[in-house]
Amino acid sequence: MEVTYLKTDENGRVNLKDVENAIREDTALISVLFASNESGAIQPIREIGEIAKKHNIPFHSDGAQAIGKAKVDVRELGVDYFTFSAHKFHGPKGVGGLYIKEGAPFVNLIHGGNQMGGKRGGSVYLNGAIAMAEALKHANENLDYMYSEVMALRDELEDFILKNIPDTKSYVDKKYRLPNTLVVSFKGVEGESTLWDLNMHKIYAATGSSCSSERLEGSEVLEALGEDPEIAHTGIIFSLSRFTTKEDIEHVKSVLPKIIKRLRDISMTYAKVKPK
Amino acid sequence: MGRNDLLSGNVWEQYSNKVIERMNNPKFLGEFSEEDAKKRGAKLVVADFGSEACGDAVRLYWLVDPKTDKIIDARFKSFGCGTAIASSDMMTELTIGKTVDEAMKITNLDVEKALRDNPDTPAFPPQKMHCSVMAYDVIIEAAAKYKGEDAEKLRDSEIVCECARVTRGEIEKIIKEHNVKTVQELQKYTDAGKYCKSCVAPGGHEEKSVYLVDIIAEVQEEMKKKLKESAQSEDFENMSFLNKIKAIEKFLDEKIKPMLAMDGGSLELVDIREENGVTNIYERYLGACATCASGMMTLMAIEDELKRHFKTDKIKLHQI
Numbered sequence: 001m002e003v004t005y006l007k008t009d010e011n012g013r014v015n016l017k018d019v020e021n022a023i024r025e026d027t028a029l030i031s032v033l034f035a036s037n038e039s040g041a042i043q044p045i046r047e048i049g050e051i052a053k054k055h056n057i058p059f060h061s062d063g064a065q066a067i068g069k070a071k072v073d074v075r076e077l078g079v080d081y082f083t084f085s086a087h088k089f090h091g092p093k094g095v096g097g098l099y100i101k102e103g104a105p106f107v108n109l110i111h112g113g114n115q116m117g118g119k120r121g122g123s124v125y126l127n128g129a130i131a132m133a134e135a136l137k138h139a140n141e142n143l144d145y146m147y148s149e150v151m152a153l154r155d156e157l158e159d160f161i162l163k164n165i166p167d168t169k170s171y172v173d174k175k176y177r178l179p180n181t182l183v184v185s186f187k188g189v190e191g192e193s194t195l196w197d198l199n200m201h202k203i204y205a206a207t208g209s210s211c212s213s214e215r216l217e218g219s220e221v222l223e224a225l226g227e228d229p230e231i232a233h234t235g236i237i238f239s240l241s242r243f244t245t246k247e248d249i250e251h252v253k254s255v256l257p258k259i260i261k262r263l264r265d266i267s268m269t270y271a272k273v274k275p276k
Numbered sequence: 277m278g279r280n281d282l283l284s285g286n287v288w289e290q291y292s293n294k295v296i297e298r299m300n301n302p303k304f305l306g307e308f309s310e311e312d313a314k315k316r317g318a319k320l321v322v323a324d325f326g327s328e329a330c331g332d333a334v335r336l337y338w339l340v341d342p343k344t345d346k347i348i349d350a351r352f353k354s355f356g357c358g359t360a361i362a363s364s365d366m367m368t369e370l371t372i373g374k375t376v377d378e379a380m381k382i383t384n385l386d387v388e389k390a391l392r393d394n395p396d397t398p399a400f401p402p403q404k405m406h407c408s409v410m411a412y413d414v415i416i417e418a419a420a421k422y423k424g425e426d427a428e429k430l431r432d433s434e435i436v437c438e439c440a441r442v443t444r445g446e447i448e449k450i451i452k453e454h455n456v457k458t459v460q461e462l463q464k465y466t467d468a469g470k471y472c473k474s475c476v477a478p479g480g481h482e483e484k485s486v487y488l489v490d491i492i493a494e495v496q497e498e499m500k501k502k503l504k505e506s507a508q509s510e511d512f513e514n515m516s517f518l519n520k521i522k523a524i525e526k527f528l529d530e531k532i533k534p535m536l537a538m539d540g541g542s543l544e545l546v547d548i549r550e551e552n553g554v555t556n557i558y559e560r561y562l563g564a565c566a567t568c569a570s571g572m573m574t575l576m577a578i579e580d581e582l583k584r585h586f587k588t589d590k591i592k593l594h595q596i
Contacts, residue, residue: 190332191357193299193356193358193361196288200300230328230329266302266353268335268353268355269328269355271307271353272307273322273337274335275324275335276322
């Protein structure tokens, strides 16, 4: 089985021409993330759905990061399969969903019994399903709130950082970005050390720097967005929810500049004396 | 697969208190300038290692007394995660008071041990070991700068696994001794590749110039070739043991037994053993030879014949 990976541009999006050109005689599936949890970038899913339909190729999109943060109507997207996970829209962990368009082919993941109409051995986790449905309802009801209040808080934080902390940069054009996501680079300060300090102040963010993951490998978010490797390890991802308050943002604003200053004092990027 | 892998625990929970203390309050953070050096009658050494592009970099400042080569004071600056900051801080502290040559002996293993709260618990989890590797490397850079030499020459370039400090020579020895074919087998006898895992195979956190999988493949190839060669070798000393036995039997049958038969005697090959590079042949006299007074002399003559025939000194003939 071969996989063709497509490149993304500086906004983290795939190019529609690349999608079309990658299609072969034997292409069995096109799979594209709806929105990225690492960069907030939203892919042109509807347009890719049209390409898939034109060439009669099954099309899957993963919407884990999208639900509750962007409008998702699987009937309009042209997807044959759509996946999501409850814990991403404030439902319980341990349950997710797979939407399968009527008539789209699929094979069981869990075999054994003939439960669930033969489609999934064993009974479905009912509590989880009910909770997920409820969470989904709330998520969709609050989409407007996401796009107004929450987005305003995100913008406030982004503007504050770019204005008040020197040598910072944000990524992904807002018109292609989820309303709750902010990725910022802080020159001279490695991501994991920033997270450590934020953690001390009870602020929990994420970084694209692979130093903080268990395996030490994996993609560097910022490098994928075309940033220089020297800056790539300094990225911080702030991800807001509909529960984020003004006080939360004020807290980050009061603490972040001090953190960056402390870490830049440690970093040789801002050192006065250099090796000869 | 350790508990760490199974439970996917928070990496930070495994930091020792000493590491956390130094991450929050590094004691030897700072810089020295030429003026500082002049005021204290010392030579300023400033050396970098690593790069921001890799996510780990450190700058080491030394004030070295040129009369004694002693590092009278040291400071550092570092770009990297908390472990890197803590390791650099400890490394800097360990160099103070030592001569440049003494400092060069400090390795990342020393730094990690010094950061432990108690001797049995590592200061940080294995995948974080590589952050402390810079400690050794930047000291070498600083020492090279001070001595005016090439850092590459001073560095122990044989090292394949930087986290565990295992040389190529050590790894090759293990592969040969235990006929190691996989990295898993190799790791029964060494810690190489157990920390950041970059040296195991391409595609890890850092690119390396040589990987464990390559060394295993190369050495196994070499061992196979040697086996093939010894199977075909005419040279006694390079023959496989099986072929030695066959050749000795053939020689005794064709050249020695007929000679003994002329006097009504014979010998019987009882055993052949290789010890300390010498092939020891054990024989029992039969027939007339068993009671012959010249038995000892004949034994020495046969041994000489064997040595001459196989063109080697490394044969000893024993009578039992």
